[in-house]
Amino acid sequence: MNLRVEDYISIKLHQTDLKLTSEIKSRLQPYNLAPEQNLVMMLLWEKDGLTQNQLSEKLGKDKTNIARMVVNLEGKGFIERKFCPRDRRSLEVYLTEDGRKLKEEVVPVSEAFNADVTEGLSKQDLEHLDQVLTKILNNIKG
Amino acid sequence: MNLRVEDYISIKLHQTDLKLTSEIKSRLQPYNLAPEQNLVMMLLWEKDGLTQNQLSEKLGKDKTNIARMVVNLEGKGFIERKFCPRDRRSLEVYLTEDGRKLKEEVVPVSEAFNADVTEGLSKQDLEHLDQVLTKILNNIKG
DNA sequence: TTGATATAGTATGTGTAGCAACTAAATGGG
DNA sequence: CCCATTTAGTTGCTACACATACTATATCAA
Structure with missing residues (x-):
């Protein structure tokens, strides 16, 4: 076969991901949030009190x-951790007042980022992309 | 809007990329090559003697x-570096005998990986994916 | 009840990504 | 020709991904 670097879709996907990560990183910088830290915060804004283990499962990390x-995030004062009373091995993660307030500033940034990324893409394009990524994920898992 | 974590296509893309990277990493491990190191090697197998700066441009890193x-890679004995005689600031990167031999073992691994990743995807799917990723890249750059 | 096993989280080490500050060499204008 | 600027590469820093090995707690079974 002898494919060239640019023939590997996984490489293109990787490079796209790097650009996206780099972009969201710079947009989040003013709020003192790294991209992956933002993912944790997004889950906590939906519902806090999750254990680290639950965060790990939900984010697949x-x-x-x-x-x-x-x-x-604790050092930055956005969350605090409490030992779970039922299982003292587990730490439950709760938003602080600062962490809660951050939502108002950061969610619009994420949504604007998403809008910019998907600019010019139809709903069909996005659905197709989602399906293809799902297939790729399944191809790897199995 | 209030999108949830799973509504962001960039997050799904990121997670797909992580799985792909993890998979290729484990496949390349027996050859003592990390995924990004493999990208450098792929370029050098096409043509060696590139400067670090040229590698950086070609890989967008x-x-x-x-x-x-x-x-x-030099420590592993796959490449060696020589000062460019025309511009003594530049280092040209050359394959060693070991590095050259590695191609025979590693290229089939990369191609098998690519075949596995794209399993069940039509040519149209892949072209569409490529186009959508290109659009996303352009959305971010501008 | 106790001893094996499983689970939650921590510590450590390697590889990767990108920024900032630095050294050394090349280049171009006065 | 010399000094300012640019360029190639290195070093140091922070953040992330993941593997391995570890501690502490929970649980289940004999």
């Missing part, structure tokens, strides 16, 4: 990374 | 990362 992100 | 990858 390694628990060591969740631990680091949560420690950072 | 920061020169600091290229420098680090190249140092690692």
Whole structure:
């Protein structure tokens, strides 16, 4: 076959992802939030009190990374952790007042980012993209 | 709007990329090659003697990362660097015998990976994906 | 009740991404 | 020809991904 670098769709996908990450990183910088930290916050804005383990499952990320992100977010004063009374191994993650207020500023940034990214793409394009990404994910898992 | 985590296409794209990276990483591990190091090698297998700066441009990566990858690849004995005689600031990157031999083992792994990733996707699906990713990239750049 | 096993989270190490500040070499204008 | 500017690459910093090994707590079974 002898494919060239530009023939691998996974490479293009990777490079697209890097650009997206870089862009959202710079947009979030004024709010002292890293991109992955924002994902944690998004889940907590929906519902806080999740354990680190639940965050890890929902985001499909390694628990060591969740631990680091949560420690950072705690250091920034956006969340606080309490030992779960039922299971003292678990830490429940709660928003602080600062963390709660941050939602008003950051959610519009995320939504504007999403609007910019999907500019010029039809609903069909996005659905198709979603389906193809799902297929790719399944191809890898199995 | 109030989108949920799963409504952001960039998040899905990011998670897909992570799975792909993780998979190719484990497939390349037996050859002592990290995924991004493999990208450098792929370019060099097409044509070696490129400077670090040219590698950086072709891969769209920061020169600091290229420098680090190249140092690692040199440590592994896959490449060697020579000062460019015309411009003594530049380092030209050449394959060693080991690096050259590696191609025979690693290219089939990359191509098998690509075949697995794209399994069940039509040519149209892939073209559409490529186009949509290109549009997304352009949306971000501008 | 106790001992094996599973689970939640932490610590550590490697690889990657990109920014800022730096060194050394090249270049171009006065 | 020399000084200012640009360019190639390195070093240091922060954040992220993931693997392995560890501690502490929970649970289940004999």
